[in-house]
Amino acid sequence: MKKLCIINVVGLTPALLRDAPRIASVGQASPWQSPLPAVTSTSQATLLTGLAPKDHGIVGNGWYFRDTQEIRFWQQANTLIQGKPFYDDYETAKMFWWFNQSSSAKYSATPKPHYGCDGSKVFDVLDHTQCDLTKQLGPFPFFSFWGPGAGLPCSQWIADATALVMRRQQPQLTLAYLPHLDYDFQRLPDHDPQRVAEVDECAGRIIDAAAQTDTKVVVVSEYGLAPVHxxxxxxxxxxxxxxxxxxxxxxxxxxxxxxxxxxxxxxxxxxxxxxxxxxxxxxxxxxxxxxxxxxxxxxxxxxxxxxxxxxxxxxxxxxxxxxxxxxxxxxxxxxxxxxxxxxxxxxxxxxxxxxxxxxxxxxxxxxxxxxxxxxxxxxxxxxxxxxRGSHGIHPADPNDGPLVIGPENPPDDMRGFSDYVHRLLR
Incomplete structure (x- = not known):
């Protein structure tokens, strides 16, 4: 059985790859075209289905729900995607990719707090990996996933969780999401190579697990971050x-x-x-x-x-x-x-x-x-x-935009990714 791991390194561009030797070792990098808006939810929906936003319906990270007159962002329900994700056809571990709730993935983990009737909130993850991730790795560092404390610990935890699931469950397809570059590259105008080296080390933990489980690796990103003022x-x-x-x-x-x-x-x-x-x-x-x-x-x-x-x-x-x-x-x-x-x-x-x-x-x-x-x-x-940094439109220079790294001629447009994954696995 062929096995594949797709590592989504948010914010990684061809121009930044020189500071990511583990990721670069996967193969030849190529820039590719994202849909608009070039944001997480829309890009991931196009990657997963091969469809444009007009067809899969994920028109942004959030939108106006006309029937309830509400604007809602960051919804996790898999049923929002109006198209078939490629992972429906494989035994999949879906680690922190979006639209993870009630998906067909056999193994999955995604952030999901508990909410009390008094307005209190207890941070946790929804763990369907059968690996007791918080018992094995400690609590997920939620405050490093978003907010003023957003930083490296969450990407390290996701990388370790992904590697653990790959070794223990041996899924045919693994999807891993590493958000580290999204934080300081929005806070600061300059792209510190140290942040790239840090996410490269996280990706390396997954790449090592892939080597031990005879799993091919593909690396993708959704967008590049541009300086704004x-x-x-x-x-x-x-x-x-x-x-x-x-x-x-x-x-x-x-x-x-x-x-x-x-x-x-x-x-x-x-x-x-x-x-x-x-x-x-x-x-x-x-x-x-x-x-x-x-x-x-x-x-x-x-x-x-x-x-x-x-x-x-x-x-x-x-x-x-x-x-x-x-x-x-x-x-x-x-x-x-x-x-x-x-x-x-x-x-x-x-x-x-x-x-x-x-x-x-x-x-x-x-x-x-x-x-x-x-x-x-x-x-x-x-x-x-x-x-000081943002994204959502296409950059003037493709080297400042998203990339794909993989074997056997990966596509130059995210709409071709679904067919590419099927080709690698079949």
Whole structure:
């Protein structure tokens, strides 16, 4: 039986490969084309199905659910993908790839906190590997997976967990996700080669397990991160035009998407713009096209995003810019969740969650928690200029974009990856 391991090294580009000798040893690297938006959920759905976003329906890391009038990000349900993932045909270990809940993978692990009725949250992973991962490796370092403490420990844990499952369960297909480069490359304008060396060491642990289990290795990435210096507050522009509706209240201003004539769901360097009255699409498009930092505002079909989940318009940022989700004009009126790490409540992606306002404030909130007091972890700044890296559009130079490394002529477009995997395994 042929066996294959696919290591997804987020943010790795051909230009960075010189600092990743273990990964480079897998084979010849080639740049390849991602869908738009070039973000995790959309790229992974295209990798897994061979379909464009207009067909698999994953039009971003989040979108507007018109039937419930909610904006929801980072949903894990496998049923959201409208297409057949290639791993349905194989005994698979799916380690931290997205859309992992209720998938067909025989073995899987994914982050999944426990939520109490009093609003409390206990961090944990959903472990279907039959390997007792937390017993073998200790608790998953959740605070290093996202937030101000995001860093190396989570990628090390995922690498060790993947290697353990490969050795013990011997799956035919293994999917491993290493997010390490996603963090400092958004925090800082320069790509520190030390971060690349660190994720290379993580990948090396999986590569060693592959060698011991007679498993071929393919390495992929979803996008490259580009330096940015200009946040574009697209929803504030829509609000200034009297198209966006909010509701004031005891917890700050809340966006009312169902009552808005136009609002944007910001996702890194691409934003879906939802327009309630289709007769006003041209007016909204013209208004946004004049905003500094916006490169183009186009019909979704132009980007193969013409799916019912998409906005009526797609806004693309200029290469040095990115979109915030901010819709308030006064920070004193910001919703209470804006200053917390709250990826499911925010109506857009927020990279400011990688920063903290101050360490003393954080320590004070942690002390409140340990003493059993009610607390709010309001330590996230509202200064979007802190963010120095982003992604979502195609780079001018392919060497700054995603890559694929593998045997037997891997494809130059992510839509060909599903067929490529079948070819390697059959």
């Amino acid at each position: 200009r946040p574009v507050h697209i929803n504030r522009h829509l609000r200034d035009a009297n198209w966006l509706s909010v509701r004031g209240g005891p917890f700050g201003e809340m966006l009312m998407p169902g009552e808005s004539d136009a609002f944007a769901v910001a996702d890194h360097q691409l934003a879906h713009v939802y327009v309630r009255d289709r007769s006003r699409i041209a007016e909204v498009q013209s208004h946004l096209q004049s905003v500094e930092g916006i490169d183009r505002v186009v019909d979704p079909a132009e980007l193969e995003l013409d799916h019912p989940r998409s906005g009526e318009l797609i806004a693309l940022a200029k290469p040095d810019s990115w979109f915030t989700y901010y819709y308030w004009n006064d920070d004193a009126l910001a919703p209470d969740f804006a200053r917390t790490v709250d990826i499911h409540r925010k109506p857009g992606y927020d990279p400011c969650e990688l920063f903290i306002t101050s360490k003393p404030r954080l320590l004070a909130r942690v002390a409140q928690k340990k003493l059993g007091f009610r607390y709010k972890m309001d330590v996230i700044p509202l200064d979007a200029t802190l963010v």
